[in-house]
Amino acid sequence: MSIRPHRTPLFGAPRPAALLRRLLPTLALTCLAASGLATPADASTTAAAPAHVGTTGVRPAAAQAAASFPTWGTRWVVHATQDINSPSVGMINQTSSGQDRITADYQVDTGRRVCEGSACSTFMAHITQPVTGFLTVVAVDIPEDRLPGVPVKEVPPTQQPGSRQQTLQRAAAWLTANNGRPVPYNQGLYWQNGYRQDCSGYASMALGLPTPGTNTVGLANRNLTRPIPMSELQPGDLVIDAIGNNNTRHVVIFEKWNDADHRSYTAYEQRSVYGTSHRSLTYGLTAGSEYKAHRPLQYGN
Numbered sequence: 001m002s003i004r005p006h007r008t009p010l011f012g013a014p015r016p017a018a019l020l021r022r023l024l025p026t027l028a029l030t031c032l033a034a035s036g037l038a039t040p041a042d043a044s045t046t047a048a049a050p051a052h053v054g055t056t057g058v059r060p061a062a063a064q065a066a067a068s069f070p071t072w073g074t075r076w077v078v079h080a081t082q083d084i085n086s087p088s089v090g091m092i093n094q095t096s097s098g099q100d101r102i103t104a105d106y107q108v109d110t111g112r113r114v115c116e117g118s119a120c121s122t123f124m125a126h127i128t129q130p131v132t133g134f135l136t137v138v139a140v141d142i143p144e145d146r147l148p149g150v151p152v153k154e155v156p157p158t159q160q161p162g163s164r165q166q167t168l169q170r171a172a173a174w175l176t177a178n179n180g181r182p183v184p185y186n187q188g189l190y191w192q193n194g195y196r197q198d199c200s201g202y203a204s205m206a207l208g209l210p211t212p213g214t215n216t217v218g219l220a221n222r223n224l225t226r227p228i229p230m231s232e233l234q235p236g237d238l239v240i241d242a243i244g245n246n247n248t249r250h251v252v253i254f255e256k257w258n259d260a261d262h263r264s265y266t267a268y269e270q271r272s273v274y275g276t277s278h279r280s281l282t283y284g285l286t287a288g289s290e291y292k293a294h295r296p297l298q299y300g301n
Contacts, residue, residue: 066105066128067150070094070141073116075179077192078133082108082124084193085170085205088177090131092139103129106153107137107146114138114193121145126153164236164299171206171253171268174276182276187246202270203238203251207296216249217242225294230284231262238294239267239284252281254293 076092079085093099104125113122114136123137123146137146146152174183174191183191187198194211195201204213209224219225220242228237233254240251252269258280267281284291295301 066103067147068101068103068129069147070101071099071139072141073139076135076139077177078127078131078135079124079173080133082110082126082134083166083170084110084112084114084124084136085173086134087169087173088180089133091179092130092135094141098130101129102127102135102140104135104147104150106151108134108153109146112193116192119145123147123152125150164234166208167206167236167253167296168255168268170208171202172278174202174205174270175268175278178275182274183270184275185270185272197270197275199251199270200249202268202276203253206253206268207298215246216240216251219251220292220294223297225296228293228295230293232295233257233265233293234295236296236299238296239281239291240294241283241290242292243290250283250291252283 071092071094074093074095077088078090078092080087080089091099092102102125104127107123107125109122110124111122113120116138119138121137124134125137125140125147127133127135137144140147142148177183177191183197183202185197185199187196189197190201190212191197191205193205195205196212200216200219201213203219204211207224214221214224219238220240225238225240230239233239235255237254238251239254241249243249250269250271252267255266255268255278258264258266263285264280264282266279267283269277269279269281271277283289284293
């Protein structure tokens with residue numbers, strides 16, 4: 001994962017503990033694809049914390065309970081599930097009354113690292129206040145990469161990893177991930193979850209590929225997808241133009257046909273100027289088009 005050396009304007013200045021956290025060594029973890037969420041240990045086996053975890057450690061399961069923690073920053077997304085790309089259910093804003101602290105009753109090791117500056121964590125906290133949902137532990141104003149004294153719990157994913165439904169849910173998440181607005185398009189920037197903010201980075205995110213995402217040519221590679229007729233497109237398939245250079249190539253995520261005659265379809269895309277979009281398209285439907293249909297191998301059909 002590429003880690004930006006500076007703080008983005010999305011977040012306010014950190015509190016002292018958050019600053020300390022960013023000066024401490026970060027945990028070196030390998031990002032995992034969505035097809036393999038890490039299986040965390042239960043509370044009784046999590047006492048062996050990384051070297052930079054504070055002396056509070058993780059208490060025995062019998063002593064663990066919901067705990068309150070301060071937050072830092074102004075625009076942290078609370079997600080519907082432990083998937084960092086799942087839809088937003090609320091925001092955490094350290095400058096707003098009632099949103100500057102969270103109450104967490106357990107946390108989940110997703111195996112997928114989220115970073116802001118030099119602070120990184122694979123943990124998502126299940127919070128009950130001020131809104132119920134999952135929040136990256138990076139948003140909490142503590143020096144540890146996980147919440148001290150809060151149980152680590154295994155929670156099965158809501159859908160099978162690599163499913164078409166999960167691809168579309170991930171794609172939809174970027175429509176509102178920018179504080180209720182679409183994630184802006186940029187070939188050289190990376191969003192909070194580590195994916196490049198261009199069309200291929202977006203498609204890689206939706207498919208759960210490793211950060212920061214492959215390019216358009218990579219998405220058309222037979223190691224990831226296989227070509228299919230346009231008429232066979234199903235939800236979650238890709239329509240790719242892999243010809244030319246990075247200014248002409250493009251990829252969109254097919255959702256559904258708009259009519260029985262297949263004259264247009266609805267798709268998700270990350271496009272210049274507009275950012276994340278969900279609209280009707282005709283790419284690949286005219287004779288001689290450079291756009292071709294591709295089916296991700298992870299769907300298994």
